[in-house]
Amino acid sequence: MPLLPALPAGDPGAVVAWVAEHLGDLTAEGPDRVRASGRFPGGQRAADSALAAFDVTGYARRRNQVWPQDARGASALSPWIRHGLLPLREVWDHVAGGPSGDVRKFRDELLWQEYARHLYARLGTATRSALRHDAPTDEPRPDGPDDPASRTAPWSRDMACLDLTVGELERDGWLVNQTRMWLSSHWTVREGWGWRPGEDAFFTHLLDGSRAANRLGWQWTVGAGSAKAYGFSRWQVRKRAPGLCDGCALRDACPIEDWPDTDHVGSAAGRVAEPDPRLRRDEDPEATAGPSAPAGDGPVEAVWLTAESLGSDDPALAAHPDAPAVFCFDEPLLRRLRLSGKRLVFLAQTLAELGEEREVRVSRGRVVQELAGTPLAVTHAPVPGFGLRASRLDVAVRHPWPWLVVPHAGPVTSFSAWRKAAGRRLPR
Numbered sequence: 001m002p003l004l005p006a007l008p009a010g011d012p013g014a015v016v017a018w019v020a021e022h023l024g025d026l027t028a029e030g031p032d033r034v035r036a037s038g039r040f041p042g043g044q045r046a047a048d049s050a051l052a053a054f055d056v057t058g059y060a061r062r063r064n065q066v067w068p069q070d071a072r073g074a075s076a077l078s079p080w081i082r083h084g085l086l087p088l089r090e091v092w093d094h095v096a097g098g099p100s101g102d103v104r105k106f107r108d109e110l111l112w113q114e115y116a117r118h119l120y121a122r123l124g125t126a127t128r129s130a131l132r133h134d135a136p137t138d139e140p141r142p143d144g145p146d147d148p149a150s151r152t153a154p155w156s157r158d159m160a161c162l163d164l165t166v167g168e169l170e171r172d173g174w175l176v177n178q179t180r181m182w183l184s185s186h187w188t189v190r191e192g193w194g195w196r197p198g199e200d201a202f203f204t205h206l207l208d209g210s211r212a213a214n215r216l217g218w219q220w221t222v223g224a225g226s227a228k229a230y231g232f233s234r235w236q237v238r239k240r241a242p243g244l245c246d247g248c249a250l251r252d253a254c255p256i257e258d259w260p261d262t263d264h265v266g267s268a269a270g271r272v273a274e275p276d277p278r279l280r281r282d283e284d285p286e287a288t289a290g291p292s293a294p295a296g297d298g299p300v301e302a303v304w305l306t307a308e309s310l311g312s313d314d315p316a317l318a319a320h321p322d323a324p325a326v327f328c329f330d331e332p333l334l335r336r337l338r339l340s341g342k343r344l345v346f347l348a349q350t351l352a353e354l355g356e357e358r359e360v361r362v363s364r365g366r367v368v369q370e371l372a373g374t375p376l377a378v379t380h381a382p383v384p385g386f387g388l389r390a391s392r393l394d395v396a397v398r399h400p401w402p403w404l405v406v407p408h409a410g411p412v413t414s415f416s417a418w419r420k421a422a423g424r425r426l427p428r
């Protein structure tokens, strides 16, 4: 497939029409129903303003609040963090000088993101399986798994708590951490579905959806990667969304009034027979981390952008200011995943804005075919799909991934074990 027409500049609304026309057939909704997120625009300007507006004061107390919306303390920075528009170090530095308890709690969460990236960089697709304790993985799966638009159907919309949450997921492509735990626990612990179709339902919609953090979240909530499954009941709704039950049609017959039975999942069901030995030790942490300085010095004709790193400070972009940037929407991958159009709109808005500063060529097809024969500079991305494609392309210079914590060889069995092993690598 040839290059796609240039993205419309300075008109985020026109980008939605561009996505519908050129990529709509690859989306969950189909070309006629592609929309932008109701809340999160793509692009560096939106990322920078969201970070500038974020005040960490009160974060520790209010991070888990769900409703009403103005009671929330979560930063809502994750879509831009996910795609490298806000590097973790920049976000870490932004909160310096805030109240110490809030800064500590917020930076802990940034470290959770870094831990997720380390775990995924080391184990890759092995994170599809339960890491530590048995929990239903792929089966049972809800009816109609091939219809991506119905992936969220198993969450009953009769309950006000699930209706609010699933509505936000589908409309905005985002959820606070607390409601991600509600939904994933409800799906697996209470309803008994395998956790991977649920993970895919999230991945379809979340603008911050990454296999790294999404899988970690599901594995930990359902007890496959943690010591205990998380139980979701009306108690949390009353605490985190006071008053929400008052308008619920099921307020007098609440299906989640009582604590759920967690005995059939996760740690209670027993340990996995042979845990992946890489959970305890990485024999090649340098390979996991990627280069620590630019690798290669050949001539560069273009900067290859990946969805992992789309910020205007992307290391490869910054090092090659005169080269055009190239981005390929991976057609076979997108056809398989059937993501919601709002995820593609977010990416396209980001690329359109970048196009105001430098030449950006966007194509659709097989990445390896589209970019073949062009000497490329690229920023290393710590995900398995990057390595596969990069090994078949002419990568002249590979720039380092901007780790917050350089990967170590020690355990990633739990966040606390990983953090302890990171020791002096942890940022200050």
Ligand SMILES: Cc1cc2nc3c(=O)[nH]c(=O)nc-3n(C[C@H](O)[C@H](O)[C@H](O)COP(=O)(O)OP(=O)(O)OC[C@H]3O[C@@H](n4cnc5c(N)ncnc54)[C@H](O)[C@@H]3O)c2cc1C
Binding pocket: 063, 073, 074, 075, 076, 077, 078, 079, 081, 082, 109, 110, 111, 112, 113, 114, 116, 175, 176, 177, 178, 180, 181, 184, 202, 206, 208, 209, 210, 211, 213, 214, 215, 216, 217, 218, 221
């Ligand atoms: C089932 C489940 C699925 C999840 N899927 C994803 C996902 O696909 N992508 C994703 O980025 N996060 C995911 N998370 C983690 C977390 O819920 C989101 O990062 C957070 O809700 C994003 O909102 P925020 O930016 O307001 O976070 P804040 O609370 O403001 O935290 C700031 C940043 O810290 C990081 N962070 C916070 N909590 C976590 C966490 N538990 N794990 C990893 N990073 C964290 C994120 O980068 C976040 O933007 C998931 C959690 C669960 C329980």
